[in-house]
Amino acid sequence: MNKAEKTRQFIVEKTAPIFNEKGYTGTSLNDMTNATGLTKGSIYGNFANKDEVAMASFDYNMQQVQQLIRQEVSRETTCKNKLLAYVKVYDQFLKYPFPAGGCPILNTAVEADDTHPSLKQKASDAFHTWKDAIAAIISKGITTREFHAHTDPEQAAVTMIALIEGAIMISKLTGKLQYKKTILQSVEKLIARL
Known part of the structure; x- marks a missing residue:
């Protein structure tokens, strides 16, 4: 890496x-200069504008989450346990070096759905990557007869993600971690029925 990189x-x-x-709207230039110790000119000498910093930051946060999940999933040998690794990570995210603020897909999707098309697209792409990864595990589980042949991998993957993200949102909204645990138990039951 050179100095600019x-x-x-x-x-x-x-x-x-x-x-x-804080989200895109809530993050100010002062926040960026305070966090980096750099001047406005230094930040905008390396990025064209706040949008570029926000987009690169989303990518960075997603890489952190994806690395954690890949690490946990790769430790498992069965398809069922690979899916349960997602539950483990999101249930115990305080144990992992998860990005501050929680799930970047959830945070970005909520803020950017009506306000920032480029960030919305990044969140959408991240969702599809996640959905495809889960669906691939389920498809493999069907092939190896670990899961029922009638299972719809995409439907199951989308349902898993909706439950996980809903668990995070409700838990953050109410401040009650037991809600997250209760909803994640529903994910475990879904996986057991595949």
Whole structure:
């Protein structure tokens, strides 16, 4: 990495948690300069505008989440346990180096759905990547007869994601972690019925 690439990476690493917690609209230039210790000119000398920083920050946050999940999924040998690894990560996300503010897909989707088409697209792409990964595990489980032949991999994947994201949202909204645990138990039951 050259100096410019290192500076860009530094800016992203320092601002990614802020964008994930405060959102695009809530993150100010002052937040970015305070987090990095750089001047406005230094930040905008490396990025054209706030949009570019936000987009790079979303990518960085997603890479952190995907790396955690890949790590846990790769430890498992059965398709069922690979799916349960998702539940484990989201149930115990405080144990993992999860991005500050929680799930970047949920945070970005809620804020950007009507306000920021580019960020909305990034969140949508991340959702599809996640859905496809889960559906691939389910398809493999059908092939190996671990799951029922009549299982619809895409429907099951979308349902799993909806339950996981809903669990996070409700838990954050109410401050009650037991709601998250209750909903994640429903994910476990869904996986058991596949």
